[in-house]
Amino acid sequence: MSRIDGRRLSWGRVLFVAAVIGATIWAGLHYWTSNRDAARAAESGHWFGAYIDATSTPFYPIAEDVGKHERVVLGFAVANPKHPCAPSWGGYYSMDAANETFDLDRQVARVREQGGEVVISTGGLLNDELATACTDRKKVVAGYEGLLKRYQSTTLDLDVEGNDLEDIASGLRRASAVAAVQQRAAADGRRVEVWVTLPVDTGGLTASGLGEVHRLLDGGVDLAGINLMTMNFGETRGANQSMAAASEQAAKSAHGQLLDLYKGLGKVTGEQTMWSKIGLTPMIGQNDLRGEIFTVEDAVSLHAFAMANGVGRISMWSANRDAGCGPNMPESERVSNNCSGTDQAKGEFGMLLSSGVGSASWSTEPRPSAVPVPEETAIVDDPAKSPFPVWNPDAAYPESERVVWRGNVYEAKWWTQGDTPDQPVADVVATPWLLIGPVLPGDKPAPVPTVPTGLYPKWSASTVYNKSDRIIFDGRVFESKWWNQGESPEAALQGAVNSPWLRLSNAQLKKLLDAPVSKYP
Known part of the structure; x- marks a missing residue:
């Protein structure tokens, strides 16, 4: 038996009080552990x-x-x-x-x-x-x-x-x-x-x-x-x-x-x-x-x-x-x-x-205590460091031709002339340019392969051309898609899909020139 303030307590009451105290401590520990668990989960x-x-x-x-x-x-x-x-x-x-x-x-x-x-x-x-x-x-x-x-x-x-x-x-x-x-x-x-x-x-x-x-x-x-x-x-x-x-x-x-x-x-x-x-x-x-x-x-x-x-x-x-x-x-x-x-x-x-994933877990950047020095936003392309030619409004670009404009590389989706690569459009489908990505540090101008004299004959309006025949026109190499005669490759330069001529890209031409001479047709 126990005595508190002159009163006797039964062992049952003592055990009951101990149980209440233990439960309270356990609940507190559980609450603390649960909160710490939740905090750690949120931090991750x-x-x-x-x-x-x-x-x-x-x-x-x-x-x-x-x-x-x-x-x-x-x-x-x-x-x-x-x-x-x-x-x-x-x-x-x-x-x-x-x-x-x-x-x-x-x-x-x-x-x-x-x-x-x-x-x-x-x-x-x-x-x-x-x-x-x-x-x-x-x-x-x-x-x-x-x-x-x-x-x-x-x-x-x-x-x-x-x-x-x-x-x-x-x-x-x-x-x-x-x-x-x-x-x-x-x-x-x-x-x-x-x-x-x-x-x-x-x-x-x-x-x-x-x-x-x-x-x-x-x-x-x-x-x-x-x-x-x-x-x-x-x-x-x-x-x-x-x-x-x-x-x-x-x-x-x-x-x-x-x-x-x-x-x-x-x-x-x-x-x-x-x-x-x-x-x-x-x-x-x-x-x-x-x-x-x-x-x-x-x-x-x-x-x-x-x-x-x-x-x-x-x-x-x-x-x-x-x-x-x-x-x-x-x-x-x-x-x-x-x-x-x-x-x-x-x-x-x-x-x-x-939807909503991560929206609450990303911390915002602290606001600066002072107004930063304004950053120059105009980008001037340097031809000496651009991997492709800088876009020119007077030049015509056939499908797949690449240019550099304001620090980014663009590829022509079809024949285009005078269309600014970064011109705002309501629908991306409407622009003739596909944004590839930025000019990277260390980029250098891609060498433009020179067509050797006599590699292929020059185009002639009187010559009959069969499929896979190759000719030179305006300093570029073209390959015949089917039998034709008298059809100028000029239309292919302008992106005409019904032209019998396919212009070889710079990459295709480089691969061709790097191949052994015996592989030339």
């Missing part, structure tokens, strides 16, 4: 970034309609099949070749001009991730760093699937190399954000996927998050379950798995913080498996789920496919690289999935 930020298949043809204009603070996930940087320790795009293009073939450097610069950022995604299903093909860890580190430096990116997305996911040795090498990349960046005062993208089914991550996360964390990688490929669920999806519902089930399952994994590694994290470390990436429209179609209605549902749970990232595969297929696609249940195979407006999936 949230972002949207659509994947773009960089090497899929026709080449996608990656800088098109990129919003401020939006990310573009550029895939896939993989090992060069001939030089395993050298990164390439899709196994086809070196970084230099990608720039020469589809202006990748200039397009990335254009993304940054619009306030966006490029995320470098390595791996994918069809090729070897760099750490799988290259066994030299130092060269793997150099490969990752070379990609990030070339495209001025601060985010690395490791897309690990297929055979790469089953290769434990390459997984350990990848973890060690990525940790080194982050450590070297930190020493220079920079941060490299790393995500790992993995397949899931409705039961969550596979054992191999969990193993990859374990290796990265155990290897010292500061992992920003785990991006779940919510697609191709197969037999794990219920008969009447929508793709959105299956995706949500997969996300919940993976969330629980990751909480346990982090706890087992001594990296205890709260439920909300864990949601901020999860990304969701559906395959829009027709998936690889028949019967699995992620519709615009699914996009609305998955977006609502992601926002409600504070998911850290939303992506989609892919921006290349964010359009309806049209009547020339006879079988919509076949996957296309260039359309979704479902009813949609152009760009509709990207609009639905990105």
Whole structure:
């Protein structure tokens, strides 16, 4: 028995009071922990970034309609099949070749001009991730760093699937190399954000996927998050379950798995913080498996789920496919690289999935305390540093001709003369110029190849020309598209589509001149 102020208290009352005090303390601790968890989750930020298949043809204009603070996930940087320790795009293009073939450097610069950022995604299903093909860890580190430096990116997305996911040795090498990349960046005062993208089914991550996360964390990688490929669920999806519902089930399952994994590694994290470390990436429209179609209605549902749970990232595969297929696609249940195979407006999936994502997590720049010195906005193009001729209002430009105007490179979409490249228009379709991107530091004038005397005969009105015959007209080389006689190549210079002549571009002519003489027709 106990006595307080002369009164006796039963042991039952003592225990009751102790229980109340304990519950109060527990509630306070829970409230504090929950608030701290929520604060940490909010600090981590949230972002949207659509994947773009960089090497899929026709080449996608990656800088098109990129919003401020939006990310573009550029895939896939993989090992060069001939030089395993050298990164390439899709196994086809070196970084230099990608720039020469589809202006990748200039397009990335254009993304940054619009306030966006490029995320470098390595791996994918069809090729070897760099750490799988290259066994030299130092060269793997150099490969990752070379990609990030070339495209001025601060985010690395490791897309690990297929055979790469089953290769434990390459997984350990990848973890060690990525940790080194982050450590070297930190020493220079920079941060490299790393995500790992993995397949899931409705039961969550596979054992191999969990193993990859374990290796990265155990290897010292500061992992920003785990991006779940919510697609191709197969037999794990219920008969009447929508793709959105299956995706949500997969996300919940993976969330629980990751909480346990982090706890087992001594990296205890709260439920909300864990949601901020999860990304969701559906395959829009027709998936690889028949019967699995992620519709615009699914996009609305998955977006609502992601926002409600504070998911850290939303992506989609892919921006290349964010359009309806049209009547020339006879079988919509076949996957296309260039359309979704479902009813949609152009760009509709990207609009639905990105809505409001990241809008509250980006801090505004502080206002300056004093009025800054006005910046000169007029741009004077320097022909000595311009990779293409500076636009001239008196010159005529045929289709595909490139010019420089006010610090940017433009390409003629059709024959044009006197149309200013940056002239304001109500509809981008109305302008004859396509904005490629800015003039880059280090750009130099592209040499204009000179046609050697006698390489081909001069055009003659009396000569009969067959298909593939080549002639010289006005200092340029033309190739006959079909049999013709007496039809001047002048019309081809002006962009006439019905002209029997095709003008060879400077690039085509340079390739021709660089070839052995025996290859000349």
